[in-house]
Amino acid sequence: MTENPLGYEKISKLLKRFAVPSITATLVGSLYNIVDQIFIGQGVGYLGNAATNVSYPFSTICLAVSLLVGIGSASRFSLYLGNKEPESAAKAAGNGISLMVIFGLAYLVTGESLLSWLLKLFGATTEVFPFARQYAGVTLVGMPFLIVTNGMSNIPACGKRTCSQ
Numbered sequence: 001m002t003e004n005p006l007g008y009e010k011i012s013k014l015l016k017r018f019a020v021p022s023i024t025a026t027l028v029g030s031l032y033n034i035v036d037q038i039f040i041g042q043g044v045g046y047l048g049n050a051a052t053n054v055s056y057p058f059s060t061i062c063l064a065v066s067l068l069v070g071i072g073s074a075s076r077f078s079l080y081l082g083n084k085e086p087e088s089a090a091k092a093a094g095n096g097i098s099l100m101v102i103f104g105l106a107y108l109v110t111g112e113s114l115l116s117w118l119l120k121l122f123g124a125t126t127e128v129f130p131f132a133r134q135y136a137g138v139t140l141v142g143m144p145f146l147i148v149t150n151g152m153s154n155i156p157a158c159g160k161r162t163c164s165q
Contacts, residue, residue, distance in 0.1 A: 070151030104144025
C-alpha cells in the first residue's frame with residue numbers, strides 16, 4: 001500500500017510539486033489577458049477593450065461558482081480519504097463534478113437569458129453595449145467548461161495507489 005504523499009513528503013518537495021504548476025498557470029493566464037487586450041485594442045479599439053471589461057464580472061462569478069463547488073468537494077473528498085473510506089471519497093468527487101456540470105449549464109442559460117440586463121447592470125453604455133453583448137454571448141458558451149475545469153482542479157487525482165486502504 002502506498003500512502004498519500006501529503007502525509008509523508010517534505011513540505012519543500014510538496015511546494016515544488018504543487019505550487020510551481022499553480023504559479024505557472026497564473027502567470028500564463030495573466031499574460032493571456034494582457035495579450036488579449038492588446039489585440040482587441042488594436043483590432044476593435046477602445047470600445048472593444050471596454051466591452052471585455054464590462055463583461056469581466058461574468059468570469060469572476062464563474063470562478064466563484066467553480067471554487068465554491070470545487071473546494072467543497074475537495075474538502076469532503078479529503079475527509080473521506082482521511083477516514084479510510086475511498087468509495088465515499090469517489091462518490092464525493094463524482095457528486096462534485098456533477099454539480100459543476102449542472103451549475104455550469106444553469107449559469108449559461110441564466111447568463112444568456114439575462115444578458116442585456118446584466119450588461120447594463122455591469123455598466124455597459126450605449127456605445128459599448130453591442131460589443132459587450134457580442135463578446136459576453138460568445139464567452140458565456142465556454143463558462144460551463146470553465147466551471148468544470150476550475151472546480152476539478154481542486155479535487156486531487158486519486159488512483160489505486162493513493163486512495164486504496
